[in-house]
Amino acid sequence: MDLELIKEDMIAPCGMDCAVCVGHLRIKNKCPGCKNGPTIPHCQKCRIKLCLDKKGEYCSDCAKFPCTRLKSLDKRYREKYSMSEIANLEFIRDKGMDLFLASERRKYQSEEGTFCVHDKKYY
Numbered sequence: 001m002d003l004e005l006i007k008e009d010m011i012a013p014c015g016m017d018c019a020v021c022v023g024h025l026r027i028k029n030k031c032p033g034c035k036n037g038p039t040i041p042h043c044q045k046c047r048i049k050l051c052l053d054k055k056g057e058y059c060s061d062c063a064k065f066p067c068t069r070l071k072s073l074d075k076r077y078r079e080k081y082s083m084s085e086i087a088n089l090e091f092i093r094d095k096g097m098d099l100f101l102a103s104e105r106r107k108y109q110s111e112e113g114t115f116c117v118h119d120k121k122y123y
Contacts, residue, residue, distance in 0.1 A: 005114055006104045008097055009035050013058050014048045014070060015085035015092070016077075020108045022118040048073065060089035081117040 010019040010033045018024050018033035023040045031040045034049055043049065048059065048069050055062045059070050066074065066086050074086045092100045108115045113122040 006101055015088035017104050020117050022116050025114060025116050025123040058089055060093045083117055
């Protein structure tokens with residue numbers, strides 16, 4: 001099991017853990033994650049990633065946190081995938097990246113592989 005799959009450079013500005021995204025976990029046309037080069041077309045146009053008001057590395061660094069766009073994304077992810085980007089960013093802000101990454105590994109990695117939040121399969 002590759003515990004290094006979930007690492008700091010896989011955490012998107014919005015708080016999404018790209019390591020548990022179907023775009024990253026799939027075999028063909030694998031997305032490297034928001035911070036690691038050309039991403040899938042959908043993510044290349046991400047209005048949160050491209051935000052002109054962004055101050056710092058993560059949305060939680062911004063005075064407008066959480067903004068309307070992030071709240072909308074977060075609502076969709078809470079309802080469809082049982083995860084919250086806002087909660088992820090608050091965890092990172094309050095407890096630090098190392099504890100967040102350890103929590104993500106416990107939550108999404110097992111002997112079966114890495115659990116994908118989108119299609120609910122292990123890779």
